[in-house]
Structures are given as C-alpha cells and as structure tokens.
Amino acid sequence: MTIAAALEIALAVLVLGMAAWTIAARETFAAVVGFVAYGLLLALVWVRLEAVDVALTEAAIGGLSGILLVGAAARLRTSGTPAVAESPDGMLRVAAAVLAAIVAAALAAGVLALPDPAPTLAPAVAANIAATGLGNPVTGVLMAFRAMDTLLEKVVLLLALVGVWSLAPDRVWGGRPGPRHQADPLGVLAFLARLLPPVGIVVGIYIFWVGADHPGGAFQGGTILAAMWLLVMTAGLTDAPPVRLRWLRLVLIAGPAVFLVVGLAGLWLGDGFLSYPIAYAKPLIVTIEVAMTLTIAVTLGLLLAGAPERSA
Amino acid sequence: MMSATTVFGLCAAAAVGLGLYGLIADPQPLRKILAFNLLGSGVFLFFGVVARRGAAAGFGGDPVPQALVITGIVVAFSATALAVALLLRLFEATGSATLHATQTGAGTDPTEP
Amino acid sequence: MSFALDILTITAVSAGAFFFLAGTVGLLRFPDALTRLHALTKADNLGLGLVVLGLLPQAGSLRGGLKLICVWLLVLLAGATVSQLIARAALASTASGQRGNPL
Numbered sequence: 001m002t003i004a005a006a007l008e009i010a011l012a013v014l015v016l017g018m019a020a021w022t023i024a025a026r027e028t029f030a031a032v033v034g035f036v037a038y039g040l041l042l043a044l045v046w047v048r049l050e051a052v053d054v055a056l057t058e059a060a061i062g063g064l065s066g067i068l069l070v071g072a073a074a075r076l077r078t079s080g081t082p083a084v085a086e087s088p089d090g091m092l093r094v095a096a097a098v099l100a101a102i103v104a105a106a107l108a109a110g111v112l113a114l115p116d117p118a119p120t121l122a123p124a125v126a127a128n129i130a131a132t133g134l135g136n137p138v139t140g141v142l143m144a145f146r147a148m149d150t151l152l153e154k155v156v157l158l159l160a161l162v163g164v165w166s167l168a169p170d171r172v173w174g175g176r177p178g179p180r181h182q183a184d185p186l187g188v189l190a191f192l193a194r195l196l197p198p199v200g201i202v203v204g205i206y207i208f209w210v211g212a213d214h215p216g217g218a219f220q221g222g223t224i225l226a227a228m229w230l231l232v233m234t235a236g237l238t239d240a241p242p243v244r245l246r247w248l249r250l251v252l253i254a255g256p257a258v259f260l261v262v263g264l265a266g267l268w269l270g271d272g273f274l275s276y277p278i279a280y281a282k283p284l285i286v287t288i289e290v291a292m293t294l295t296i297a298v299t300l301g302l303l304l305a306g307a308p309e310r311s312a
Numbered sequence: 313m314m315s316a317t318t319v320f321g322l323c324a325a326a327a328v329g330l331g332l333y334g335l336i337a338d339p340q341p342l343r344k345i346l347a348f349n350l351l352g353s354g355v356f357l358f359f360g361v362v363a364r365r366g367a368a369a370g371f372g373g374d375p376v377p378q379a380l381v382i383t384g385i386v387v388a389f390s391a392t393a394l395a396v397a398l399l400l401r402l403f404e405a406t407g408s409a410t411l412h413a414t415q416t417g418a419g420t421d422p423t424e425p
Numbered sequence: 426m427s428f429a430l431d432i433l434t435i436t437a438v439s440a441g442a443f444f445f446l447a448g449t450v451g452l453l454r455f456p457d458a459l460t461r462l463h464a465l466t467k468a469d470n471l472g473l474g475l476v477v478l479g480l481l482p483q484a485g486s487l488r489g490g491l492k493l494i495c496v497w498l499l500v501l502l503a504g505a506t507v508s509q510l511i512a513r514a515a516l517a518s519t520a521s522g523q524r525g526n527p528l
Contacts, residue, residue, distance in 0.1 A: 008316050012323040019327050019350055023334040028342055035346050042353060045320055049364045050372030057382045061389045065349065072342055072396045076409050096336035104329025111321030111361065120366030120374045137375035146379055153383045160390035164397040192506040199499070219386055303393040307401060
C-alpha cells in the first residue's frame with residue numbers, strides 16, 4: 001500500500017468520524033462544531049480528488065455555514081430541553097437505521113460498479129475551451145458551456161434571500177436584519193475588523209480574477225468578500241443596511257440582470273440564448289463575473305444576517 | 313484495487329447513510345438541518361468521485377461534474393440559510409423550536425408581529 | 426543541496442506535526458477552557474510556523490514562499506483574536522457563576 005493510499009484511507013476515516021460525531025453528539029453546539037470541522041476536512045478530500053476549485057468553494061462556504069449554524073445554535077440553546085424530551089421511540093430509530101444502511105449499501109454497490117473506462121466530457125471541454133479564451137476548464141464550464149445553470153443558480157440565491165426577508169414581522173418590514181452588534185471599539189474584535197478586511201478584500205478580488213486561468217472564480221471570491229463584510233458588521237463598525245434600500249436591491253439584481261442581458265444579446269449577435277460571439281467571449285465573461293461577484297458577496301452577507309429584526 | 317476514488321466513494325456512501333439516519337431520527341430541527349447538509353455533501357462527494365474517474369485530455373478530472381458540484385454547494389447553502397431563518401422565526405413566534413404543534417400550548421399566533 | 430533542503434523539510438514538518446499533536450493532547454487533557462486555549466495557541470502557532478518553514482524550500486518561487494508566510498501570519502492573527510475572545514467569554518461566564526457552559 002503506497003503512502004498516498006494510506007493517507008487517503010486515514011483522511012476518509014477521519015471524515016467519517018466527524019460525520020458520525022455530528023449525528024451522535026448530545027449537545028447541539030458540539031454537533032455544529034463537529035460539522036464545521038467535517039467541512040474543512042472535506043476540503044482536503046476535494047484536493048485529493050484533483051478538484052481544487054471545489055475545495056476552495058467547500059472551504060469558503062463551509063466557513064459561512066459554520067457561522068450561520070453556530071449563531072442559530074447559540075440562539076436556540078434555551079430550547080434544547082423540551083425538544084430532547086420528545087426523542088423518537090426505539091422502533092423509529094431502528095427503522096431509520098435500516099433504511100440508511102440500505103441506501104448506503106446501494107450507493108456503495110454503485111461506487112464499486114462504476115464503468116471502466118469511465119465516460120467523460122473532458123475531451124469535449126478541452127476541444128472547445130480555446131474559443132472562450134479561458135484557461136480554467138471549470139470556469140469555462142460554469143460561465144460558457146453550462147452558463148444556463150449558473151444563471152438559474154443566481155436566481156435561486158435571490159429567491160432564498162426573498163424568502164428570508166419575507167419572514168420579517170409586520171412592524172419591522174423592510175428594516176435592518178439581525179441585532180445591533182456592539183463590540184468594545186478598543187477591543188480585539190474591532191481591531192481584527194479593522195486589520196483583516198483590507199487584506200481579505202484584496203484576496204477575494206484576486207481569487208475572483210485569477211479564476212479565469214487558475215483555480216478560483218466568482219463564487220469563491222464573492223464568499224470571501226461576504227465574510228469580510230460580516231466581520232465588519234459583527235464587530236459593530238457598521239450596521240446592517242435596511243433591506244428596503246433601493247441601491248441595495250439594485251446591487252442584488254445586478255448579477256443576474258447583467259447575465260440575462262448578455263444572454264439575450266446572444267440571440268442577436270450570436271447563435272442563440274447565452275452564446276457569446278467568439279471575438280468578445282472573454283470580455284463578456286469577465287463583465288458577467290464582475291457583476292456576479294458583487295451580487296454574490298452582498299447576497300451571501302444578507303442571507304447570513306437573517307430576517308429583518310429592527311425597523312430602520 | 314483500493315484506489316483513491318473507491319475509498320472516497322465508499323466514504324460518500326457512508327456520509328449519505330449517516331445523513332439520512334440523522335434526518336429521520338433526530339427530533340430537533342437544527343440537527344435535521346445539519347444531517348441534511350451531511351447528506352448533501354455525501355452526494356457531492358459522489359459527483360467528485362465520478363469527476364475524478366473522468367480524468368482525460370490533460371485535466372485532472374472531468375470539469376463538468378465539478379462545476380455542477382460548485383453550483384450545488386452554493387444552492388445547498390442558500391437552502392440552509394432559508395431553513396435556519398424559518399427555524400429562528402418559529403422559535404421567536406412560539407418560544408420553542410420543535411415541529412410538534414402541541415408542545416407549546418398557550419395560543420401563540422405566528423402571524424402576529 | 427536539494428537533498429539537504431529535503432532533510433530540512435522533513436525535520437521541520439515532523440517537528441510541526443509533533444507540536445500539533447502536543448496541542449491536541451493538551452486540548453483533550455487539560456481541565457478547563459483557559460488552559461486548553463493556552464495549549465492550543467502555543468502549539469498551533471509554533472506548529473504551523475514549523476510546517477511553513479519546512480515547506481518554504483519546496484515552494485519553487487519567491488512569490489510562493491511569500492504566500493506561505495502570509496498564510497502563517499493570517500492564521501496567527503485569527504487564532505490570537507479568537508482565543509482572546511473565547512478566553513474573555515470563559516472568564517466572564519465563570520465569574521458570573523454559570524455552571525455547565527458549553528466551553
């Protein structure tokens with residue numbers, strides 16, 4: 001057994017251990033911490049599977065999920081006791097375990113029965129990537145070959161945000177999300193919130209920009225920018241904007257709107273919806289990505305801030 | 313025989329099984345959300361195994377499943393954010409985060425401001 | 426020359442891994458939050474520093490080496506801030522006599 005294979009088996013065992021801890025831990029807070037650790041280990045698994053873009057996305061979005069779930073676990077801590085009292089009876093647990101085991105066994109059989117040689121679209125991507133002017137094939141697939149999926153995903157993000165905003169009580173409709181965070185202005189958190197965001201913004205823009213030719217992209221960069229905004233809001237250096245502001249809503253629809261406009265322009269200038277004219281492919285893609293990064297950053301930040309809780 | 317893809321494929325199958333069990337068996341909604349995310353990440357890992365096996369034409373892996381997984385991770389996060397917002401609103405409106413209506417008693421109306 | 430650099434990498438990364446191990450043992454064995462934080466931050470900052478030092482000869486270019494050092498500095502910054510905040514929260518909760526806090 002080579003060292004690499006032993007490393008991978010150890011990594012897989014660790015990942016499964018963290019997954020089991022997430023399910024089996026008694027305290028919800030401990031389970032959430034275990035889930036965040038699981039996400040970070042999973043990023044390592046993605047690197048071993050030669051999918052560096054996915055590893056970056058998993059690490060970034062896993063971090064954001066961690067913030068979301070830790071915050072929820074902290075707010076719900078007082079509600080733990082009545083829910084535990086309604087633990088399901090043994091029969092439901094046994095039935096659930098049997099069902100889970102059957103599904104896992106079926107998937108494992110599927111893994112072992114995967115066809116060899118594996119069917120792949122990599123040659124098709126390699127043949128057509130030169131026309132887009134991009135060097136990173138995953139970005140090429142996201143922005144050119146499966147651009148429809150990416151456009152619809154932006155719309156789904158917006159729909160989720162509208163869903164979160166619709167949970168505001170009537171009297172604070174359109175108000176500011178989340179509580180007003182107060183941190184000691186001379187304290188450690190405020191210091192970090194002044195020192196880290198300039199670095200984080202540069203890193204985020206770099207990761208978005210370099211995604212054209214190396215691992216990276218708009219999602220990863222936008223997530224880092226959202227994290228910096230959340231850090232500044234958590235330290236109390238700025239307040240969450242009221243959700244009825246017009247400029248905020250314009251920024252939120254800028255990403256999908258630019259994408260849609262370019263896509264419709266493809267009907268006239270190119271071969272169909274979302275086809276890019278060959279000469280302008282790279283500049284169009286970069287323009288869409290700039291708008292997308294900004295929209296993703298603001299959308300993810302607002303999704304994490306939550307439903308409006310204070311009137312503006 | 314035990315290549316990287318087989319090991320991680322079996323890991324994915326186990327993650328899906330664990331997530332499914334947690335989703336059905338744990339009564340607390342936040343634990344269900346965690347288990348649902350675990351289930352989703354197992355499915356994405358499966359996609360990653362398929363992508364790795366499709367390495368050809370000089371790439372380390374087939375880029376199409378990788379792009380699908382990136383889309384899936386972002387969509388799963390937005391669904392989690394909506395689910396957590398719903399849960400927090402339920403907790404605010406009824407004072408306890410449980411899916412059983414009879415636990416709370418004292419006629420609380422979730423639509424009141 | 427490259428053999429000596431490889432030896433440096435192996436020893437530095439092994440020493441860093443040892444410090445990570447020591448920090449984890451401290452996390453598991455120490456009695457309360459403040460001592461655990463002490464073990465974690467000392468071990469992880471020094472452990473990560475040694476790992477980065479060991480990887481510098483393998484970085485291939487000056488820019489790659491600078492990026493590695495940046496990673497270490499950012500982790501130092503984040504780790505120091507977070508452990509300060511956790512320590513203050515732990516101190517405040519024990520001062521107010523809370524029992525069974527999750528830390």
